[in-house]
Amino acid sequence: MIKITPKEYQTFCKYVYDICGITLAPNQSYLIETRLAPIMKRLECTSFSDFYNKCRADRLKKMEQEIIDAITTNETYFFRDKSPFDLLQHKILPDLIDKRSNRAGIPPTIKIWSAACSFGQEVYSIAIILKELLGSDISKYRISIVGTDISDDAVARSSYGLYNQFEVERGLPPNKLRLYFDQADKGWRIKDELRAMVSFRKQNLFQSIAALGRFDIIFCRNVAIYFSQPDKVKLYEKLGSALAPDGYLLIGAQESLTGITDLFEPQRYLRSIFYQKQQK
Numbered sequence: 001m002i003k004i005t006p007k008e009y010q011t012f013c014k015y016v017y018d019i020c021g022i023t024l025a026p027n028q029s030y031l032i033e034t035r036l037a038p039i040m041k042r043l044e045c046t047s048f049s050d051f052y053n054k055c056r057a058d059r060l061k062k063m064e065q066e067i068i069d070a071i072t073t074n075e076t077y078f079f080r081d082k083s084p085f086d087l088l089q090h091k092i093l094p095d096l097i098d099k100r101s102n103r104a105g106i107p108p109t110i111k112i113w114s115a116a117c118s119f120g121q122e123v124y125s126i127a128i129i130l131k132e133l134l135g136s137d138i139s140k141y142r143i144s145i146v147g148t149d150i151s152d153d154a155v156a157r158s159s160y161g162l163y164n165q166f167e168v169e170r171g172l173p174p175n176k177l178r179l180y181f182d183q184a185d186k187g188w189r190i191k192d193e194l195r196a197m198v199s200f201r202k203q204n205l206f207q208s209i210a211a212l213g214r215f216d217i218i219f220c221r222n223v224a225i226y227f228s229q230p231d232k233v234k235l236y237e238k239l240g241s242a243l244a245p246d247g248y249l250l251i252g253a254q255e256s257l258t259g260i261t262d263l264f265e266p267q268r269y270l271r272s273i274f275y276q277k278q279q280k
């Protein structure tokens with residue numbers, strides 16, 4: 001494996017930051033070396049400087065995307081951490097349905113965004129909760145669930161909705177597997193009825209999110225941990241602008257908004273926390 005020099009590491013840290021906002025720590029050079037090694041081997045690079053020059057010369061930015069796919073951590077699983085999905089089922093959706101159902105004659109709209117959705121397990125977990133909560137009444141609502149990620153690979157895999165045995169055994173109860181997935185050649189594929197409830201698209205959280213519109217619920221979990229403090233501030237400001245005034249924000253179990261932004265107010269329900277915008 002080709003070793004990275006301290007100077008090359010500095011250059012790559014800046015490059016990775018510029019393309020996806022991930023801030024690498026000074027002791028993470030092994031991550032660059034190991035994760036980029038297969039791409040460098042394929043391109044027959046002789047050093048990281050050689051690799052960097054090839055990346056910069058790639059006008060179609062295909063290598064940039066390959067680096068993003070290699071550097072990002074896609075760890076995820078169905079119903080991850082459980083409590084956000086309990087909150088969704090028992091508190092957030094019932095409250096929202098109540099609030100949105102008051103307008104006579106207009107089907108209530110519920111818009112949900114899973115920002116940085118990785119391979120889609122979070123998105124399909126949300127769809128399953130909605131399906132189970134609303135049952136046959138689901139057709140009376142205008143529901144939109146959007147999953148976005150910076151990685152082309154993640155967006156493609158999410159859209160296809162195929163999971164291997166290991167992946168479906170992580171967090172997905174067996175009865176839900178039987179109800180919502182069809183056995184396929186290489187694993188389990190999400191059924192069309194759930195697939196039809198969701199959509200996926202590419203979105204770098206550091207670029208404008210205006211085109212996505214406004215959401216009632218935003219899941220943005222386990223991605224801000226890779227960003228610097230000032231970038232977390234910018235991210236949550238952006239999420240605030242995309243959230244309805246009475247909307248709900250859910251962040252990761254290891255994440256907190258304390259000391260980052262006072263745009264949101266923590267709300268406690270049972271033993272879980274969700275966030276709502278501070279009322280001015």
Ligand SMILES: C[S@@+](CC[C@H](N)C(=O)[O-])C[C@H]1O[C@@H](n2cnc3c(N)ncnc32)[C@H](O)[C@@H]1O
Nearest residue numbers: 020072075076116118150151204205221222223
């Ligand atoms: C650890 S996964 C989290 C998946 C899911 N939200 C969960 O909690 O299980 C982090 C995801 O963030 C994505 N990501 C990293 N930087 C990003 C950025 N700047 N914009 C959008 N997505 C990003 C990665 O591609 C990866 O799929």
